[in-house]
Amino acid sequence: MKLDVCYTPDLIHQFEVENKTVVVIDILRATSCMVAGLGSGIQSITPVATIEECEALGKQGYIMAGERGGEKVEQFHIGNSPFDYMKPELKGKKVATTTTNGTHAIELSKNAKEVVIGSFLNLNALVSHMMKSENDVLLFCAGWKGRYNLEDTLFAGAVCNALKQNAELESDSALCAFFLYQSMATDLAYYINRSNHAARLSKFNVKEDIEYCARLNEFNVVPKLIGSELTV
Numbered sequence: 450m451k452l453d454v455c456y457t458p459d460l461i462h463q464f465e466v467e468n469k470t471v472v473v474i475d476i477l478r479a480t481s482c483m484v485a486g487l488g489s490g491i492q493s494i495t496p497v498a499t500i501e502e503c504e505a506l507g508k509q510g511y512i513m514a515g516e517r518g519g520e521k522v523e524q525f526h527i528g529n530s531p532f533d534y535m536k537p538e539l540k541g542k543k544v545a546t547t548t549t550n551g552t553h554a555i556e557l558s559k560n561a562k563e564v565v566i567g568s569f570l571n572l573n574a575l576v577s578h579m580m581k582s583e584n585d586v587l588l589f590c591a592g593w594k595g596r597y598n599l600e601d602t603l604f605a606g607a608v609c610n611a612l613k614q615n616a617e618l619e620s621d622s623a624l625c626a627f628f629l630y631q632s633m634a635t636d637l638a639y640y641i642n643r644s645n646h647a648a649r650l651s652k653f654n655v656k657e658d659i660e661y662c663a664r665l666n667e668f669n670v671v672p673k674l675i676g677s678e679l680t681v
C-alpha cells in the first residue's frame with residue numbers, strides 16, 4: 450500500500466484520488482463529530498456545502514447540524530460538538546451537516562474510489578480497515594480555510610506511524626507527518642491544545658470538545674461515504 454498526505458483542500462488538485470481510498474481528517478471538529486455520532490447510533494450523516502442545503506434536508510426530517518465561524522447556526526438543532534452528536538435522542542436519526550472545513554474536504558473527495566472518515570477517536574478501526582484493503586491511501590487534511598493545520602497533520606502522522614511496516618510513505622508530506630507525530634506522540638492532547646484552531650475555538654468555551662477530540666479509540670467504527678451519506 451502507498452500512503453500519501455494532502456495538507457489542505459487548496460492542494461488537493463495535485464493528487465489523483467480516483468483509484469484511492471481517501472481518509473478525510475478534520476480533528477477539530479467535523480470528523481471527530483462524525484465518528485462520535487455514528488459510533489453512538491446516529492443512522493447516517495449527510496455532509497452538505499451550504500446552510501440552505503441543510504435546511505432543505507431539515508424539511509425532510511433530518512436533524513440539522515453544523516457551524517459558521519465555529520458557532521452553531523442559529524436555526525439548526527445542533528452545532529459542531531462531539532457531545533451534541535452523542536446525545537441519546539439522536540440515535541437512529543438522519544443528520545445533515547455543514548461546516549467550514551470538514552464538509553468541504555468531503556465534497557472535494559467525491560471522485561475517490563472510497564471515502565472514509567478519520568479521527569483520533571477511531572484511529573485503530575481506521576488502520577485495521579486500511580490493512581484489509583488493497584487500495585492506496587490519501588490522508589486528506591481539511592486544514593483551516595485552505596491553510597495547513599497542526600492537529601490534522603498530527604493525525605495523518607499517527608496513521609503513517611501505525612502503518613509503517615505495511616505501507617510505503619509515498620512523499621515528503623507523508624514523511625513530514627510521520628516525523629512530526631513521532632516527535633509529539635507522548636502528549637498529543639498538549640500539542641492539539643497548542644494549535645491555532647484550538648486557540649480560535651477557545652473563545653466559544655469548548656475546552657471539553659478539544660480534549661475529547663484528542664482521545665484515542667473511543668469508537669470501533671469507520672464511517673464511509675455511500676452516495677451522499679456517511680454510514681457505518
Ligand SMILES: O=C(O)[C@H](CS(=O)(=O)O)OP(=O)(O)O
Nearest residue numbers: 477478479519548549550551
Ligand atoms: O467548528 C469547527 O471546529 C470549525 C469551525 S472554524 O473553521 O474554526 O471556523 O469547522 P470544521 O469544519 O469542523 O473545521
